[in-house]
Structure formats: C-alpha cells, structure tokens
Amino acid sequence: MAEEFDDEFDGPVKRFLFVNRKAPYGTVYALESLEVVLISAAFDQDVSLVFVDDGVFQIVKDQDTDGINMKNFSRTYRALEGYDVEKLYVEKESLDARGLTEDDLLVDVEILDSQGLSDLMDAQDVVITS
Amino acid sequence: MLHTVNKSPFEKSSVTSCLRLAKNGSGILFLEDAVFAALQGTSVSDVVAGRAKDFQFYVLGPDLAARGLSEKPVIDGVEVIDYEGFVDLVEEHDAVHSWL
Numbered sequence: 001m002a003e004e005f006d007d008e009f010d011g012p013v014k015r016f017l018f019v020n021r022k023a024p025y026g027t028v029y030a031l032e033s034l035e036v037v038l039i040s041a042a043f044d045q046d047v048s049l050v051f052v053d054d055g056v057f058q059i060v061k062d063q064d065t066d067g068i069n070m071k072n073f074s075r076t077y078r079a080l081e082g083y084d085v086e087k088l089y090v091e092k093e094s095l096d097a098r099g100l101t102e103d104d105l106l107v108d109v110e111i112l113d114s115q116g117l118s119d120l121m122d123a124q125d126v127v128i129t130s
Numbered sequence: 131m132l133h134t135v136n137k138s139p140f141e142k143s144s145v146t147s148c149l150r151l152a153k154n155g156s157g158i159l160f161l162e163d164a165v166f167a168a169l170q171g172t173s174v175s176d177v178v179a180g181r182a183k184d185f186q187f188y189v190l191g192p193d194l195a196a197r198g199l200s201e202k203p204v205i206d207g208v209e210v211i212d213y214e215g216f217v218d219l220v221e222e223h224d225a226v227h228s229w230l
Binding site (some may be wrong): 022023024025026027053054057060061062063064065066067068070072074096097098099104106 | 136137138140141162163166169170171172173175191192193195196197198199200201202212213
C-alpha cells in the first residue's frame with residue numbers, strides 16, 4: 001500500500017523576516033532572496049518582507065527589462081499574496097532618500113519609520129538580510 | 131576620457147569618487163545601478179547637479195526602464211542615451227575608465 005502523500009508541513013513555524021537591501025538587476029541578491037521567500041512560504045512559515053535602503057527599488061512599478069535582456073521578476077512580488085506572504089513593509093527614510101513615495105510601488109505595503117523597523121526586526125525568530 | 135559608473139550612489143562611493151577624480155570636461159555615463167545618480171529629488175541629486183557644468187553626464191535609458199524609472203525626471207544636463215549612443219561615446223573618447 002502506497003504511503004499517503006501529505007503536503008501539509010507539520011514542523012515548527014517560525015517568524016522569518018527577509019530584509020531586502022539591494023536594488024534589482026545590478027546584482028543577483030534580490031532575485032535570490034525572492035526564491036528563498038517562496039521556499040519559506042512553501043514550508044508554511046510566518047514570513048514578512050521588508051524593503052530598506054536600495055531594496056525599495058525592487059518594488060518600484062513599471063519595470064521594463066526588455067532593453068537589458070534580463071527577466072523582469074517584479075511581478076512575483078504581486079503574486080506573494082497567493083503564497084500567504086502578505087506582510088510587506090518599507091522603511092520611510094529609504095523611500096525619502098531616493099525621491100520615491102508609496103505611489104511609486106507595485107504592491108501594497110505598510111510604511112514604517114526606522115524605529116518601527118527596529119521593533120519589527122527585534123520580534124523575529126529568523127532574520128535574513130540580502 | 132569617458133568614465134562609466136555602475137554602482138548605486140546610495141550603497142558605494144564610486145559615483146562620488148569619480149566626480150572627485152575625473153578631469154573637468156570628461157564624459158561620465160551612469161549605467162546599471164548607478165542610474166539612480168541621474169535622478170532628481172534624491173539624497174545625492176545635489177552632488178551630481180553641482181557638477182553639471184564640469185562634466186557631460188549621460189545615463190543609459192534601458193537601465194532606467196528596467197528599474198521602472200523612465201518617467202522620473204533626470205537632473206538638468208544629464209542626457210539619456212541608448213546602447214547605440216553608448217557605442218558612439220566609446221568611439222568618440224580616446225579611453226574608457228570603468229569605476230567598478
């Protein structure tokens with residue numbers, strides 16, 4: 001008799017925070033982090049993402065990579081909801097320094113100040129920065 | 131001399147070092163993550179705008195577009211170019227200095 005396949009993860013659930021600090025395309029960090037986020041979500045972990053420093057550029061809307069022959073992975077951020085990854089945060093100071101506002105972003109986020117971000121980081125079990 | 135810079139001015143000092151050490155009259159092309167240096171309204175805009183009379187600034191349009199920044203205003207004096215324009219610049223200058 002075949003063993004019944006169960007795709008429900010019944011191990012421990014931890015609070016994961018992925019801290020995105022790099023701009024997309026110039027380096028591979030943003031794309032690689034997104035892969036790990038999806039893997040974490042597949043294991044039913046409690047996942048949050050924050051975009052800080054140049055990481056805010058990852059979620060700027062209207063990205064068009066046709067001219068640089070690279071994959072436009074910005075749409076994936078909009079799909080995170082479907083993986084129950086719904087806690088997205090952006091640091092206000094990072095937006096301000098780059099002349100960006102919430103209207104420039106392609107996903108709904110909660111805007112935090114540095115103190116709020118500090119508190120968020122402190123409340124995690126696992127923090128992965130890239 | 132044509133200087134090319136490809137690192138974010140918010141993360142690395144490549145842009146400011148280039149501005150400090152390039153001879154007046156040089157061409158400076160911002161590409162890849164350095165395209166952020168060409169934008170108005172950022173924390174580094176004034177640093178670049180203040181040197182617009184000393185250098186001919188260029189920014190690579192396809193790299194702006196990839197990052198969703200095509201419609202954002204660039205600093206006065208910065209010319210947006212495409213890859214053909216990049217090739218022309220390399221051909222026009224006697225040497226290229228890449229600030230990696």
